[in-house]
Amino acid sequence: MxxxxxxxxxxxxxxxxxxxxxxxxxxxxxxxxxxxxxxxxxxxxxxxxYSFLQLRPHGEYRVLFSDNVTDRMSGSQALMELMCQQLWLQPGKLSEDGLVSIDTTSCTGMCDQGPAMLVNDHAITRLDHQRIQEIVQLIRNRTPLADWPADFFRIEDNIRRSGLLLGNTLPRGEVLRAALVLGSHNILEQLNASGLRGRGGAGFPTGQKWEACRHAAGSGHYVVCNADEGEPGTFKDRVLLNCQADLVFEGMTLCALATGARKGFLYLRGEYRYLLDSLRAVLQRRREDRLLGVDILGQPGFDFDIDIHLGAGAYICGEESALIESLEGKRGVPRNRPPFPVTHGYLQQPTAVDNVETFCQAAMVLHIGPEKYRAIGTARSSGSKLISVSGDCPRPGIYEYPFGVTVREVLQDCGAVNAAAVQVSGPSGVCVPESEFDRKLGFEDLPTAGAFMVFDDSRDMFEVARNFVHFFAHESCGFCTPCRVGTSMLKQGMDKIAAGHGTHYDLAEIDKLDRVLQTTSHCGLGRTACNPVLHTLKHFRPAYEARLKSLEFEPAFDLDGALARARQMTGRDDAGAHLKENE
Ligand code: SF4
Known part of the structure; x- marks a missing residue:
């Protein structure tokens, strides 16, 4: 209603x-x-x-294990197996009594406190053997989720290093008051002078984006905060939304003042549903303080308010045009670009889309001034960056650094020893081997949306890449054939190599596939889908070669294996019924 x-x-x-x-x-x-x-x-x-929406019943309890590689590294597969055994259930199937289903889902953004799962969309972290036993008992007893131990749902911020954003709490409305005095022209000048670039990874200058939106013709302008951080290994926005929600909304309102927007949306990823009530409460307080609504801070005509939309488990909605489609109540399929959202965004109107961290940074620019802001970081990457550290280290969590920090410094701070590789910026990003740990995080060298996954020398980097490839195949929206088919072929190729049937021919095929995906994919997901394989092949080739057969060619399809069921049904399993013996 x-x-x-x-x-x-x-x-x-x-x-x-x-x-x-x-x-x-x-x-x-x-x-x-x-x-x-x-x-x-x-x-x-x-x-x-959307994977969180179901047209058929999936049980009173729908359990989804987070299937990021870091969840796997901390034992999620064995825990899922245990739970399935205890509930007499196969993954992906509904129990006969209709009580429960268990399956996997892509990264839930809890990598610093995994393994994690979602039960009816509510995240439970720090899973272990005992916690699984307790959850099984609660499900068997049909205990309502509201009566489960509160500690199960406790989600830590794990802030390990603070800087400009995490180390400052600004009085609510302070930036806006100053911005009202400046006016939109000067706000944009300050942003441009600060060198602030979007923190989603692409790094577009924020001042230019807002300026373009302001000057675009339309019947209404919009501000959209992209809080759909679905890149595996990224969870910094989760923390900002929990501890700096006011700053996020302050940044969005500042954007409204600069662009002339009267309506804003925060698109919250479904996995972060637990933040919804607290975010709504912050919005309500801001309305009461006249920081949202009509005539904000008594300024006639400065009207702006924010709605929160909840995502439903589709990674591709992190792509800004797909997110806008989703906001409009459609499938989250990326649009053709150009035109870009700054001119044709929500409802085809000028729309400024930025991520959570960017809005916070914009507010900070106004707070400390562009000169001071520019002095933080490097020449082409000003300000600070939040890094989500997970994987093989004793202190996973959120680290804030000035841009220009090296991979090695982050590893030292999080206590990682024997690190063999770091995956920077998620599966579509860059795999950095030990020999390159002096590389710097920043737009000049390693641009990143924030994910920093550590793998020590005991890890099998082939399996890491295989997990990422499965992720892309699962999350391809299916709109364009090269990506829909290509990511699936890539997955099959990696599974074939894992099963010991791969040859050098299969590796060469991955190169060809990459060329096709690079040149014909509609959006970044398809274009970067081969990255994890190509990067790990370059730096960890022995992990692949150890699995390869010396044959020139091995078919991907095992015909003899596929006929096993027919042999079983006909009672024939003698040598003559086998293709190999007949060759
Ligand atoms: Fe969808 Fe993949 Fe095409 Fe992007 S490249 S639009 S994710 S099918």
Whole structure:
């Protein structure tokens, strides 16, 4: 009811249904289609796109184990197996009594306190043998989630090193008051002078983006905060939203003042649902303090407010145009660009999209002034950067550094010993081997959205790359054929090598596939899907070669194996029924 009959609220309506009924009931799909005056097929198409929405029942308890490589490194697969055994269940299947289903999901953003799982969208961290036994018992007893021990749902910030953002708490509204005196022209000048660049990885100058949005023609301007950090190994926005929510909203309101927007959205990734109530409470306080709403801070005509939209488990929605599609209640498929969101964004209107950290940094620029800000970091990368450290180190968590910090310095601070490689900026980023640990984090050398996954010398880097490749195949939105088919072929190729059937021919095929994906993919996911394999092949080739057969060619499809069931059914398993023996 709260969303009215607006089709652009479709995703939020479906999320509400999912939360209430545990799935999207078929009989309500037709009623919803009538009410929103859209085809039933559109609703089914949207519901089937997002992995947290289910058109069929998935049990009173839907358990999803986080399947990031760092969860695996801390034992998630064995824990999932244990839970399946104890509940007499196969992964991906609903129990016969309809009570529970267990499956995996992509990284839940809890890499500093994994292994982690989601139960009915609620994150549970620090899983171990004992916790799994307790969860099994609670499920068997049909204990409502609200009565589970609160400690299960405790999520730590794990801030290990603070700087400009994490070490300062600004009085609510202080930046806005100063900005109102400056006016939009001077705000943009200060941002440009500070050298602030977007913290999502691409590094577009923030002042230029806001300026372009301000000057774009449209019936209304919008501000969108991308809080859908789905890159495996990244969790810094989770921490900022928990401990610096006011600063995030201050930055968004500042953007509204600079661009002339009257409406903003914070798109929160579904895995961070636990933050929803506290974020809404912060928004409410800001409304009460006249920092949102009509005539903000008594300034006539300065009207702006923010809605929070909850994502539903689609990594691709972190891509800004896909996120806008999702905000409009559609499948999160990236748009053709140009035109860019600054001119044709939400509802085809000028829209400034930035991530959580960028809005905080923008507010800080106004707070300390562009000269001081520019003095932090390096010539082309001003300011500080939050790094999400996970993997093989005793002190995983959030570290804030001036740009220009080396990989080696971060490793020393987090206590990593015997590190053999660091994956910077998630699966689509760069695998940095030990010989390159003096490289610097920053736009000049290693641009990063924030993920910093440490692998020590006991890790099998082939398996790390295989996990990343599975991730891309799972998260490809399927819109364009090269990516849909290519990521799946890549996954099959890596699985073939893992099974001991790979040859040098398969490695050469990956090179060819990369060329196809680079040149024909519609968005960055497809273009970077081969990166983890190519990077690990370059630096850790023996991990691949140890698995290769010396044959020139080995088919990916095992025909003899595929006929095993037929042999079983016909009672024939003699040598003559086997293809190999007949060759
Ligand atoms: Fe979707 Fe992949 Fe095409 Fe991107 S490259 S639009 S993720 S299918």
């Amino acid at each position: 709260e969303h009215g009959n607006d089709p652009s609220s479709l995703l939020q309506i479906l999320r509400g249904m999912q939360e209430h009924f545990g799935h999207i009931p078929a009989h309500l799909v037709s009623r919803l289609a009538d009410r929103l005056s859209i085809p039933r097929a559109r609703i089914e198409s949207v519901a089937s796109f």
